[in-house]
Amino acid sequence: MSVTELTAASLDDEFAHLDEQSKREIRTALLTAVAVPGYQVPFGSREMPVARGWGSGGLQITLSIIGPDDVVKVIDQGDDAGVNAANLRRLIVATTAVQETTDAGAASIIQTRHRVPEQPLGPGQIFVLQVPVPEPLRGVERDMRELRRMHAEADYSRMWVSLYEDIVRHGVVTRTTGYPVLVGGRYVMATTPIPRWDVPKLHQASFLSLFGAGREKRVYAVPPHTSVEPLTFEDVAFEVEQTQGASCLLCEADDTYLVEVPARAAWICSDTDWCSRRRDHLGGETGGVTLKTGRATVGRAKADGITADGATADRVGTGGVAADGVTAKTDRATAGGVAADGVTAKTAGAGGIMVDRATADRVAADGVPAVPARSQRRPSVPGWTLQVDGLTRLFGPVTGCRDVSFAVAPGEAVGIIGESGSGKSTVLRCLAGDLAPTAGSAVLVRHGQCSQEQVRLFELDDTARRVLRIATLAIVYQDPAEGLDLRVSAGGNIAERLTAAGWRHFGRIRSRARSLLERVEVPVDRMDDPVATFSGGMRQRVQLAKAVVNQPALLLLDEPTTGLDASVAAGVLDLIRDLLEETGISAVVVSHDMSVISMLTSRVVVMHRGRVVEGGLTDQLLEDPQHAYSQRLVAAARG
Amino acid sequence: MLDIRGLEKRFFIHAIGRQVDALRRVDLAVGPGEHVVLVGASGAGKSTLLKCVWRSCLPTAGEVLLRRADGTVVDLARADDRTMVELRDEQLGYVSQFLGADQRRSVHDVVVRSALKRGLAGDEAGDAAAGALRQVGLGEELWATRPVVLSGGEQQRVNLAIGTLRPPGLLLLDEPVASLDATNREAVLELIAGVARTGVSVLSVFHDLDAVRRLATRVVLLEAGRVAAEGEPGEILEHMGVLR
Numbered sequence: 071m072s073v074t075e076l077t078a079a080s081l082d083d084e085f086a087h088l089d090e091q092s093k094r095e096i097r098t099a100l101l102t103a104v105a106v107p108g109y110q111v112p113f114g115s116r117e118m119p120v121a122r123g124w125g126s127g128g129l130q131i132t133l134s135i136i137g138p139d140d141v142v143k144v145i146d147q148g149d150d151a152g153v154n155a156a157n158l159r160r161l162i163v164a165t166t167a168v169q170e171t172t173d174a175g176a177a178s179i180i181q182t183r184h185r186v187p188e189q190p191l192g193p194g195q196i197f198v199l200q201v202p203v204p205e206p207l208r209g210v211e212r213d214m215r216e217l218r219r220m221h222a223e224a225d226y227s228r229m230w231v232s233l234y235e236d237i238v239r240h241g242v243v244t245r246t247t248g249y250p251v252l253v254g255g256r257y258v259m260a261t262t263p264i265p266r267w268d269v270p271k272l273h274q275a276s277f278l279s280l281f282g283a284g285r286e287k288r289v290y291a292v293p294p295h296t297s298v299e300p301l302t303f304e305d306v307a308f309e310v311e312q313t314q315g316a317s318c319l320l321c322e323a324d325d326t327y328l329v330e331v332p333a334r335a336a337w338i339c340s341d342t343d344w345c346s347r348r349r350d351h352l353g354g355e356t357g358g359v360t361l362k363t364g365r366a367t368v369g370r371a372k373a374d375g376i377t378a379d380g381a382t383a384d385r386v387g388t389g390g391v392a393a394d395g396v397t398a399k400t401d402r403a404t405a406g407g408v409a410a411d412g413v414t415a416k417t418a419g420a421g422g423i424m425v426d427r428a429t430a431d432r433v434a435a436d437g438v439p440a441v442p443a444r445s446q447r448r449p450s451v452p453g454w455t456l457q458v459d460g461l462t463r464l465f466g467p468v469t470g471c472r473d474v475s476f477a478v479a480p481g482e483a484v485g486i487i488g489e490s491g492s493g494k495s496t497v498l499r500c501l502a503g504d505l506a507p508t509a510g511s512a513v514l515v516r517h518g519q520c521s522q523e524q525v526r527l528f529e530l531d532d533t534a535r536r537v538l539r540i541a542t543l544a545i546v547y548q549d550p551a552e553g554l555d556l557r558v559s560a561g562g563n564i565a566e567r568l569t570a571a572g573w574r575h576f577g578r579i580r581s582r583a584r585s586l587l588e589r590v591e592v593p594v595d596r597m598d599d600p601v602a603t604f605s606g607g608m609r610q611r612v613q614l615a616k617a618v619v620n621q622p623a624l625l626l627l628d629e630p631t632t633g634l635d636a637s638v639a640a641g642v643l644d645l646i647r648d649l650l651e652e653t654g655i656s657a658v659v660v661s662h663d664m665s666v667i668s669m670l671t672s673r674v675v676v677m678h679r680g681r682v683v684e685g686g687l688t689d690q691l692l693e694d695p696q697h698a699y700s701q702r703l704v705a706a707a708r709g
Numbered sequence: 710m711l712d713i714r715g716l717e718k719r720f721f722i723h724a725i726g727r728q729v730d731a732l733r734r735v736d737l738a739v740g741p742g743e744h745v746v747l748v749g750a751s752g753a754g755k756s757t758l759l760k761c762v763w764r765s766c767l768p769t770a771g772e773v774l775l776r777r778a779d780g781t782v783v784d785l786a787r788a789d790d791r792t793m794v795e796l797r798d799e800q801l802g803y804v805s806q807f808l809g810a811d812q813r814r815s816v817h818d819v820v821v822r823s824a825l826k827r828g829l830a831g832d833e834a835g836d837a838a839a840g841a842l843r844q845v846g847l848g849e850e851l852w853a854t855r856p857v858v859l860s861g862g863e864q865q866r867v868n869l870a871i872g873t874l875r876p877p878g879l880l881l882l883d884e885p886v887a888s889l890d891a892t893n894r895e896a897v898l899e900l901i902a903g904v905a906r907t908g909v910s911v912l913s914v915f916h917d918l919d920a921v922r923r924l925a926t927r928v929v930l931l932e933a934g935r936v937a938a939e940g941e942p943g944e945i946l947e948h949m950g951v952l953r
Binding site: 477479482640644651672673685686687689690692693694696697698701702705 | 720721722764765767813822
């Protein structure tokens with residue numbers, strides 16, 4: 071066969087608009103998506119004869135998987151006759167000559183924007199969704215690399231914080247479409263563009279769901295019989311949109327997703343095909359068999375779908391709202407034979423969320439981590455909490471710090487003092503993992519009840535380091551903006567650390583955050599205000615609360631009071647000292663200020679030009695400094 | 710209890726490039742239950758000697774051997790810092806002329822915290838603190854105030870309350886009655902005598918010769934960093950009188 075003939079044949083055979091290579095590439099991406107449920111697979115989105123944002127992603131999926139025997143249904147907002155739906159259907163049918171239908175039960179491929187049909191779908195059916203924004207975390211993070219990291223490590227604490235903030239501000243979770251779900255216990259996925267009403271239908275569904283975002287060049291999938299759990303706190307019900315007493319003007323159904331007809335102050339079914347067939351049934355044509363939707367009891371949220379069911383933040387906070395329906399069940403005994411189990415609106419201990427075991431254990435009993443009793447402060451296990459050996463960090467020819475060694479005992483605070491540029495912050499940043507050391511080692515020991523666990527800080531990968539920073543190693547920065555998300559409320563900032571450690575109970579998160587904020591003397595009535603509205607001293611207090619909330623083994627304090635005015639600094643300093651004493655947390659305090667060091671620490675090392683020039687008891691350094699530099703430092707402090 | 714052998718302390722002052730020999734080969738022992746008082750002119754090295762034991766000064770040479778409660782002996786001149794932190798909590802007490810206590814906590818709080826450090830349980834610590842404060846004659850009306858607003862004498866007594874509360878094996882006192890009026894001085898001297906009677910060893914510095922006479926079981930006279938004389942209080946005081 072000549073090339074010309076080959077080309078001619080392929081042109082003649084062109085089926086479903088796309089060339090075979092494109093289809094194959096898209097199908098490969100889809101297979102990956104099916105293999106890793108909920109994971110967004112990049113693909114080479116083609117130019118389509120529809121504008122991007124008009125369903126090009128869903129269209130590419132449909133055209134890649136469709137065969138001559140398929141029967142296709144396309145809906146837009148539940149309506150088969152919508153302009154967009156009609157156009158897409160015409161394109162599909164014109165390029166494939168497949169059969170079209172409006173009957174969801176009869177279709178083998180259903181392409182949709184915004185709805186899952188009321189008619190329960192069954193095995194063998196493929197459900198294709200046109201997705202505008204595939205990234206569920208877009209609202210909480212913009213940096214693509216960071217987003218990928220969050221997915222890769224299943225680090226969804228900020229998503230939980232956004233739900234927390236939503237409940238605090240509005241009394242309910244206000245997300246309508248694109249409600250975040252946890253797929254297969256692993257990936258958080260955007261259910262965009264379907265309303266919450268339809269979310270439970272995806273859980274353990276017998277059909278295959280394929281999501282395509284043409285503009286964003288991503289496909290993802292939910293294979294049959296995969297768990298799809300809406301993210302919601304243990305004590306806050308997942309609610310779907312529903313208006314009390316509303317029913318369809320046409321078919322009188324009150325168990326379907328209704329849309330408002332403002333002109334007539336009435337409601338009609340969003341799924342037009344379902345509505346019309348129900349009307350036919352009501353007419354008695356099938357002998358009084360009532361059609362049932364694929365959904366039964368769900369929690370009832372009030373009018374407009376989303377306004378609070380009277381659930382104010384406070385009610386939620388104090389006792390946990392017992393909203394009407396905590397479980398949104400899918401009716402199994404319906405025509406289509408949906409083999410779905412009830413979706414429990416519960417994501418307790420969801421897999422994939424990395425929970426620090428020690429923390430989980432300590433919070434297990436009642437969700438409130440136990441504060442070690444004073445008598446346990448000096449553990450029977452001798453040894454160090456932190457041992458730093460020969461830590462060196464060079465910046466090219468410039469020495470950040472060289473051969474720094476020191477150790478911190480359990481419950482002890484050790485100071486690092488030196489002038490600006492002496493390398494003390496470099497040491498701290500290496501310990502915190504913000505900087506990679508050039509040489510040296512640091513071993514952190516977490517003393518358990520009867521065991522101890524050693525962590526070699528400089529040998530951790532990024533993921534392990536992040537997990538370590540949740541509940542084992544905390545840092546308080548000089549600038550609160552580094553340790554806090556200023557757009558998030560004080561309570562939300564603390565909730566971030568708690569959700570990262572696996573807390574999923576809104577009421578407990580809130581009461582723990584409240585008690586901590588009380589402890590650091592932040593007025594509780596400011597708890598729900600964004601930290602950006604706080605003064606410097608208050609921000610530093612919130613940062614402290616956030617740092618100690620999971621009872622870390624080691625707290626790093628980097629110039630914690632520098633930049634605060636004297637009276638505020640004194641208050642923060644008092645607080646740090648009291649917190650260290652109460653909690654028995656070991657600490658490394660970096661400061662250029664002798665008064666800070668002498669107040670907080672029992673031992674100190676003096677750094678000068680990147681090296682430790684002297685180490686000793688803090689009062690000995692003040693009384694009897696040995697090195698010339700230490701003597702100058704002490705003399706200066708004495709004024 | 711405490712055995713100091715050949716203790717030397719040399720301060721090197723880098724700014725002026727000079728060294729000062731504060732202690733030169735000092736030998737000194739304090740037996741169990743003994744109260745040894747250091748006397749001598751200003752600059753003789755009395756406070757430095759106490760500090761070398763407390764280790765807020767680093768000895769240059771020699772040994773400072775302390776017998777712990779469990780009978781083991783530790784050389785304070787060579788003990789590492791961490792050991793010193795523990796020894797200070799458990800074995801040593803130090804009351805200086807200056808308030809070492811936290812200035813921003815209430816008087817009561819400061820004393821309770823020291824009691825906790827000494828290993829008393831929560832309730833006991835509160836009672837012990839109240840008892841100690843009463844003993845040094847600090848009225849309850851002052852307990853809630855911060856030490857920083859107290860007079861010198863009152864601060865001194867807070868220090869004493871801390872130092873004598875559940876007294877450790879060895880108590881170091883540096884001019885404990887220096888800023889007290891006659892009445893309070895009486896009370897404090899009585900308190901110190903009482904502590905010594907419980908078997909606590911005391912090494913102290915007094916300028917007040919009457920106090921020396923009343924409290925000391927032995928007196929050591931320091932001159933220019935050396936032990937010039939040592940003996941019964943009467944004997945040494947007499948010797949000092951001769952010198953004058």
